[in-house]
Amino acid sequence: MRTRLPLLPPAHRSRVALGMTAAAAEGRFELQRCAACDAVQYPPRETCHRCLSDRLHWQLVGGGGELISHTSVLHSHDPYFRERVPWRLGLVKLDCGPVLVVHLHGDVAPAPQRLRVGAWLDRAGTAVLVGLPEKDVPNMADDRQLRELTCDPKFRKVLVTDGKTAVGQALVSALAQAGADLIWVGHSEPWKHVAGLAAVANLPQVTLLPLDVTNARSVAETAAEIGAKVDILVNTAEFHRAQGIASRHGTEVARAEMDVNYFGLLRLAQEFGPAMRARAADGPTSATAWVNLLSIFALSNFPAHGTFSASKAAALSLAQCLRAEMQPAGLRVINLFPGPIDDEWNQLLPPPKIAPAAIAKAVIAALRDGVEDVYPGDVAEEWRARFRDNPKVLERELAAS
Amino acid sequence: MTARAPYAGVAIAVPVTEPYVRYSIRSAHWFVASVLAKLLQQSGLEKLAIDGLCVSSFLLAPDSAVGLTQNLGMSPRWLDHVPMGGASAVVALRRAARAVQAGDADVVACIAGDTNHVDSFRATLGNFSQFARDAVYPYGAGGPNASFAFLTDYYMRTTGAQRADFGKLCVAQRDNALSNPLALFKQRLTLEQYLVARPIAVPLHLYDCVMPCAGGEGVLVMSTDRAQSLRLPYVNLLGAIERHNAYPEDPIQMRGGWAVDRDDLYAQAGLGPADMDLLELYDDYPVINAMQLEDLGFCAKGEAPQFIRKNTFTTTGTMPLNTSGGQLSVGQAGAAGGYLGLVEAVRQLTGQPLGEAVPNARHALVSGFGMINYDRGLCSGALVLSRGDA
Known part of the structure; x- marks a missing residue:
């Protein structure tokens, strides 16, 4: 039997409508609000429908509303939906004003009915609105339509590229707890004993695999062995040393950082990418996501860890390329931008630092919510806010810190 | 004014x-x-x-x-x-x-x-309007079927209309179409067939939906x-209204611009609903017929189901409606669908119908409804026509 080829839902949007996608990529439900008259409007447009001002801002809005009408479409004009009918849709009057057409979760009872609306990225990476039951119901994430929008690790096979780090081990435990079927855990230099790895290896879902992302042959061999089975790849391999330019002589450390943090990602993407793209429509547990452990310093250089920041900036740029190349198959590339992790390489940095378990939790949440960019923890969130506010000011602040 | x-x-x-x-x-x-x-x-x-x-x-x-x-x-x-x-x-x-x-x-x-x-129909849908492209088509790509399913679901719930009520209109229009040589649908439709037809976008089933042609x-x-x-038979235009984006504050379309302007229409025409010998209502889906019967004053708001049960709507029966068969039985030829009723009314009033004639037809009401830009049809209008005075 032929593996189904991946189809995408209609992705074409006007430029102004992509504002909703920008917010949904970070897990927020935002609509346009007029700064002049406070009207909230949807569908997006470039001027206010009430006062015609163009001072429109994308702002968080409450998702509460009433389902006023619903349908289940059995005939669709689009190949993606044709494969997926019946497809439930709702018409919702949002408490803050606008009327929305939404994808309707199977557990929302017939209209009239209170419900909550959120914005999610669909397979095409474009934001769509979803109507959910007002309160959580058991196994809500298993809804057939919702699962099209998420990358839930439940029932899926996952590769964690480096199980020797604290983050890698926390992730393996969290994935096991989240219901992953099978977890391959990479470990370079298998002769080296590392604390915690044995405990992880004892989990019934886990299989250890020798994998060194700096070694092209190792990556190729691992991909040949399991590449056609991996549904979610989480790249936790990371090389991190402190210092910037002047305090260290030569380029050896910077090369090592690039070799793992940048070229490691490139090697993995070249070897695992094609098979994952080919399996993007392979039933309910298809290949679905690729997760990169980046750093908040990828956005703006932290001179005290200057070469590390540079390698993460390179990885971010490559991850954007990877995202563009995975998109036609509907595979989500999730980038994590944590602040300093509470591990040995950040020993000298003062708190707050993010615990490996918190990063693991953020990854699971991002997979479940289908979010694209994640800023876990207080430090990451604050720096993200500063970056959004004014990147140049942040550059000066980081230089002084 | x-x-x-x-x-x-x-x-x-x-x-x-x-x-x-x-x-x-x-x-x-x-x-x-x-x-x-x-x-x-x-x-x-x-x-x-x-x-x-x-x-x-x-x-x-x-x-x-x-x-x-x-x-x-x-x-x-x-x-x-x-x-x-x-x-x-x-x-x-x-x-x-x-x-x-x-x-x-x-x-x-x-x-x-x-x-x-x-x-071409599929291609038109995806780019029908900016709002449709951004906020409707990506949701199941059901086209107008899905949009009218929302309206029909709401209308049925709030008025008590049954599928059989809509079915009666569809069956009557099909009866009318049987004498029209240009109608694409040439087989009689029974209420039974209507009711058991396959669902398209619940609560709409196959015979609720116009066929593009x-x-x-x-x-x-x-x-x-x-x-x-020129010795051409003609009709007079007694009244005409149009309205766009009526009642924007309504959360769902339960009325169209006809309700805003119908007094103006009938005042201009010097006639009322009771004077109409035939109705040519815009009928891409039967729910919109029901809405127009109400908004154009043939019955009170929400009472179209009762009105439907009381009339036959056939060309030679009571309240002749869409006497050529309407779009539901003739086909929807794009924008020409908006002209179907007008051309049929002129034929009936000038004594040159293609099929069965409405006996003694002197006055006709022709309506239009168009452009589901996002969640509702934005354009509505109506004409009152009378047999020419020559």
Whole structure:
């Protein structure tokens, strides 16, 4: 039997409508609000429908509303939906004003009915609105339509590229707890004993695999062995040393950082990418996501860890390329931008630092919510806010810190 | 508000149809041209005598009415393009009538034509409007079926309408279509067949949905003097309304612009709903028939289901409705769907129906409804026509 080829839902949007996608990529439900008259409007447009001002801002809005009408479409004009009918849709009057057409979760009872609306990225990476039951119901994430929008690790096979780090081990435990079927855990230099790895290896879902992302042959061999089975790849391999330019002589450390943090990602993407793209429509547990452990310093250089920041900036740029190349198959590339992790390489940095378990939790949440960019923890969130506010000011602040 | 001037002295004549086909390899331009050719042939006018042109079509792109003047070799001194889908005929007639009254044009050809290639309907849906592209099509790509499913679901829940009520309208229109040689649907439809048809977008089933096709419709608008000198049977325009984006604050469309303007319509016409001998209502889905029966004053709001149960809607029965079969039984030829009712009404009132005649037809009401831009149809309009006084 032929593996189904991946189809995408209609992705074409006007430029102004992509504002909703920008917010949904970070897990927020935002609509346009007029700064002049406070009207909230949807569908997006470039001027206010009430006062015609163009001072429109994308702002968080409450998702509460009433389902006023619903349908289940059995005939669709689009190949993606044709494969997926019946497809439930709702018409919702949002408490803050606008009327929305939404994808309707199977557990929302017939209209009239209170419900909550959120914005999610669909397979095409474009934001769509979803109507959910007002309160959580058991196994809500298993809804057939919702699962099209998420990358839930439940029932899926996952590769964690480096199980020797604290983050890698926390992730393996969290994935096991989240219901992953099978977890391959990479470990370079298998002769080296590392604390915690044995405990992880004892989990019934886990299989250890020798994998060194700096070694092209190792990556190729691992991909040949399991590449056609991996549904979610989480790249936790990371090389991190402190210092910037002047305090260290030569380029050896910077090369090592690039070799793992940048070229490691490139090697993995070249070897695992094609098979994952080919399996993007392979039933309910298809290949679905690729997760990169980046750093908040990828956005703006932290001179005290200057070469590390540079390698993460390179990885971010490559991850954007990877995202563009995975998109036609509907595979989500999730980038994590944590602040300093509470591990040995950040020993000298003062708190707050993010615990490996918190990063693991953020990854699971991002997979479940289908979010694209994640800023876990207080430090990451604050720096993200500063970056959004004014990147140049942040550059000066980081230089002084 | 200024009292509206009457449409005195305006004649609508020469109802023509380019027969409908399910699919065509012709362009929309061809359908417009062939309607124009029929208008000339049946009026006996030379092409250059047509000094006004009003065109409606979804699939003319990249052309508009302007390009058509060269395409068709015309030199009109009055030109309009009415891209309003199902409201095209009503709006076109309002404008053409005023042009003729004012002397800006002597004879206006009002034409709608569209083609239908195997894949053109799908292509139209995805780019129907900015809002449709951004906020409707990505949601299941159900097209107008899904939009009208929302309205039908709400209408049924709030009024108690049953599927059998809508079915009665569909069955009656099919009965009407059986005598129309141009209707694409030629088999009788029973209520039983209607009820067991496959679901398309719940609560809509197969026979609730219009079938896209290719075809064209047109009429000539001129002065009554001109029509008489040409010995053309004609009808008079007694009243006309249009309204766009009515009741924007309604969370879901339960009424259209007809409810805003119907008093104006009947006052201008000097007639009321009870005076109408036939109704040509815009009928891409039966729920919109029900809404128009209410908004145009044939019954109270929310009482169309009872009204439907009390009438037959057949051409020779009570409250003759969509006597050609309507779009639901003739087919929806793009923008020409907006003209179907007008052309049929002119045929009935001038004593030249293609099929069965409405006995003693003197007054007709023709409505239009169009352009589901996002969650509702934005354009609505209506005409009151009377048999010509010649």
